[in-house]
Amino acid sequence: MTDLMNIKQSVNETVGNLVRLIQAETVNPPGNELPAILIIKDILEKAGFPPDAFNIVESAPNRVNLVARIKGDGTERPLLLSGHVDVVPVEREYWSHNPFGGEVLDGVVWGRGALDMKGFLAMYLQVFLDLFRQNIPLKRDVVLAAIADEEAGFTHGSKFLVEQHRELVNAEYALTEGGAITYYFGKTKLYTIQVAEKGVCWLRARAHGKPGHASIPHSENPVFTLAQALEKLRQAGHLPVHLSPTFLKMLDVASAQIRSPLGSLTKLLHSPVLMGILIDRMKGDGGNILRALVTNTISPTLLHAGSKVNVIPSVAEADIDCRLVPGQTPEDVKREIHK
Structure with missing residues (x-):
């Protein structure tokens, strides 16, 4: 007592x-x-x-x-x-x-x-x-x-x-921080131990265009160009899958706790292709967390353009927060974005 x-x-x-x-x-x-x-x-x-x-x-x-x-x-x-x-x-x-x-x-x-x-x-x-x-x-x-x-x-x-x-x-x-968060694997609760931290890479996307008065719109507005580029990133859904040995071991240990067909099916997720398909189909927080565990992620966070509401700017910029799977480098994520 x-x-x-x-x-x-x-x-x-x-x-x-x-x-x-x-x-x-x-x-x-x-x-x-x-x-x-x-x-x-x-x-x-x-x-x-x-x-x-x-x-x-x-x-x-x-x-x-x-x-x-x-x-x-x-x-x-x-x-x-x-x-x-x-x-x-x-x-x-x-x-x-x-x-x-x-x-x-x-x-x-x-x-x-x-x-x-x-x-x-x-x-x-x-x-x-x-x-x-x-x-x-x-x-x-x-x-x-x-x-x-x-x-x-x-x-x-x-x-x-x-x-x-x-x-x-x-x-x-x-x-330090990380892990000790409840994850649901089917109906099974998992409490993870984090052993590595994703790296960070901050990028700036910059679009150039033709300045002018907003009363006479034209197609060379850099805000439109930047918006189109960001939309392409959104439509891509996620960057390529990277399955680290540590993640695969965690997946195997977690699947062993599940007494259902779901437990044996998780072995299939050792395939980056099948993991990518699963990420594409999962919705909500579960899909977001899985995507963050196995891919380099990109999140536009800050936008910069113009100085007055009635002036078309010559430059538009977006700051992008990238998080890197352990083993990946800033050059890797830049190459994946350019693809």
Whole structure:
């Protein structure tokens, strides 16, 4: 009963810490992780961590990282628990709850960052606190890193720590975000363990045309040219399928849990051609997730054209977010787009 009570207490504390982290507006861009880092500092101090047990390092004004350490006996190299505190911007008018309110309703915590990734960080923080409070003997140091700038290129976070404070985060193993999400495979629930991260490649598509006054339309408007190019990307549906050995192993392990013809049929999905057909036919979130697992993805996100409503511009541009399957390169995705 004591263990169950402790678990309930830890869960409640995790939720409370997550609510505080969500309420800290750490939108990136422009980037300001300081409010969340100060919350974590406050939590550690109230738990009894001495000042020399954690470091706060700043790469630029308000771009801060916190690294805390519980020492082991040193027979094994450290374990790193890493989570970023910055979040992407919000469009408040599309939210049914305050994105920075941290409301808890029907057992669900609402807010920007609840999933990506203040929720994970709150859990890592709780593990860290429980290890400290219970004074558990450890063979290796356990390091907690609350980092900046994951959403906009790592310059002020992971990259900064590795290049300028490597001794703080050097570890044998590291856990960060990804996995631990419920997937449905038929009627079977799967909880995945993520072992790799897709790479990122940001491209800009640019169309040139003939400028002029909007009162005299013509066919050389670069906005039309750009729109046609983006429509071709949409109609393509997805780029070529890439089945990594890790993905295929996950597929086999998952299919072994299913006691139905569906389990044996999954072997057919070792074929990139059949996987591509399945992606084309699947609808909704399931299809979107599968597509992201086995293809390089492309998402137009920002559009730029013109300076006045009554002037046809000479240039129209679209920024495109590409995510690369492990093993793929920016040159690979550019070649696939050009095809």
